Amino acid sequence: MSKLSGFPELLPAERNVELYVLDHLRRVFELHGFANVETRAVEPLETLLSKGEIDKEVYTLRRLQATDEESDAGDTLALHYDLTVPIARYVVENANALEFPFRRYQIQKVWRGERPQQGRFREFTQADIDIVGRDTLPFHADVEIAQVMGEALAGLPVPHLTLQISNRKVLEGFYLGLGVADPVAVMRIVDKLDKVPADAVKKMLTDAGLSDDQAHACLALADIRATDTSFVEQVRALGVTHDVLETGLDELASVVGACRPVDGVTVTADLRIARGLDYYTGTVFETRMAGYESLGSICSGGRYDQLAADNRNTYPGTGISLGISRLLVPLLADGLTSDRSVPSAVLIALVDEESRATSTDVAQRLRARGIPTEVAHKAAKFGQQIKQAERRGIPYVWFPPAAGTDGQHSVRDIRSGEQRDADPDSWLPPTTDLTPQIKEPTS
């Protein structure tokens, strides 16, 4: 049996890193009052294709025992490729039972039907936060999304992150102010600056009908970035004016100005960010990780005023999506891991098979006080039992007294070798030993 390319699986010590990340994200999102939702893994293929900005790289499903009529029925199901289309559907379907603005987080796997040879993920985990309004959604929701995700990113065991924020109204207004006829086309071209040299982008702009001066101004705008609201003056210095541009500058300054400084994350206004292929209408987000720029953006999103609609209402939304697998799998491959392959902080040694009940009883007394504990699986020599703990990364081995003796319990920190008498009803390890600890790669 061989591993399936594009379907990453983690070993237990690596999974502990992912659990740490998932727990941290959940804690931050819930502290901010975001409710958790899970949606089913499948959507009707039609729904996915009608929203599609993903080149239809989806997996369709078929019951192995499907009848011919079923297969022809045209109600094919497919695995979701993001969590945005599903939440839009969920909101419309449950609108009467939800409170708006509806603030939710969602952490689930998604699937993309990539070609096998491309070596890209075909199954991966995403964490999304969104705020969805009914008919209206105040702008401060954009500010909140940036603040909450900024705070969430700050606690991750990863290299330095840069949360880049832009606003399509700034770009669109600027292009309109320049007298450009099709601002969306220009946005799509400027969006290529990540992959294509500036000269080539400039040529694409003039090929699209822009004058040399217009193309030059577009590139000058894309060059502006600032970690505070000083970008507003830099834009104004380019001498272009338009109402939409002014609205965009106000909005972007509000978002950037409101982000609290957090360790490990730089928040920056970056006017190169356009997300040209998506349906955003205002604020847009991307995120780069230092040393892993080739991954592209690992956390992206923005405002869409037409997230969903039913016969009576529209549901404007704003949100951001963190690619957990995209972020973690390369870091794990580079050596990020945890200090153990089990949750256990303590291994209870086994004197002999007859005294297993004694060891199990000690284990229960430790567990009752919140200490993850396992019992040695066989009564090998103590040296071997200590090695068993070592191989699993368990920091403590507990030695009960031999059956029938009135000896003392003792516990050994196998990292230092220090061994002390201990009471199973009161001994506690340091808090940091209670849960697996993240180990940064030693580079």
Add this chain to the structure above:
Amino acid sequence: MSKLSGFPELLPAERNVELYVLDHLRRVFELHGFANVETRAVEPLETLLSKGEIDKEVYTLRRLQATDEESDAGDTLALHYDLTVPIARYVVENANALEFPFRRYQIQKVWRGERPQQGRFREFTQADIDIVGRDTLPFHADVEIAQVMGEALAGLPVPHLTLQISNRKVLEGFYLGLGVADPVAVMRIVDKLDKVPADAVKKMLTDAGLSDDQAHACLALADIRATDTSFVEQVRALGVTHDVLETGLDELASVVGACRPVDGVTVTADLRIARGLDYYTGTVFETRMAGYESLGSICSGGRYDQLAADNRNTYPGTGISLGISRLLVPLLADGLTSDRSVPSAVLIALVDEESRATSTDVAQRLRARGIPTEVAHKAAKFGQQIKQAERRGIPYVWFPPAAGTDGQHSVRDIRSGEQRDADPDSWLPPTTDLTPQIKEPTS
């Protein structure tokens, strides 16, 4: 858009119940040192079919853009229908990197390609614990699985549960001692006692070649149940002897005798349980929920000595699987829910839009001390803001002083109406108000 039958989705207040259950299970499993693993959602169709005891009700996958060669390649992927086949594959694939006995828990969705009209779940969540050895697995692993799952079931917000334990060696040995030629066939017939009257089962047994006395003895064995080891004497009283029967009685007595009494769960030896269609080789488990017997077993498993194998080793295993959706969805439909649709314990009122920064600042000070908090989305009249909290089930509304005044902060418990001055850097609600609380159905 209409809901898809067989793909249950929960509202946020219901999802809080599921999160409570998932958190509880994780806590118990980790206290016992079980490591968490997630496997990919897909397996090669061949792997699933070769293990198949599920009438091939699987969903196969196809890339929408698949080329003809790809479709013909015979390496079709399908969604897993349980977590046992995947963990067997994972263990073999990662055997060199795992420590044995390998103790893991796994909580994931699984899918079954049921016919749409059957109204059965097509997507559901399971929680599995298994212990897998390399070449050998001591019997006490069976005892541990029963103890851990018994403890996990005890903390669930559900009606009384009965964990029924049997052992196929008891049944097989008894049938062999009776002189029955094909004990497995008899096991499969006796397994129907749940759905078919005893008389009809007896007739099936005599039709299968058993004498009247033999059939009578088989039914007498199936009638034996006891919450302690007294079942051993009841079996012996039937006057059948066989070595395999003796081994089975010893094993079953060890498991039942070792299960600690826990609230809300009765552990019972029940010799009607055979799990005739599965590949178990010793201990077997099933679980019934009071008032919901028609669901069948909501938590099942057992020992299989041939879980997996590679060229060099066999991997015997023992485990049990809890059907979380199977358990919860009917209870939620009957009114089990939580007291709120958001994690927030506090809603910070908004005096006016200009003082949003003040309210956000108070919220951050509460969050810094672990209190989930949200800020009112608009500066409506306070009465309306209180109603907004009420509709979400948020127990407290916090009123900051009006901007520019040196008034006091105050907080109101909206359930009692009691309002008091409070300090954003020290006020704490009772612990039970910090997280959503389960609400039993009022029947």
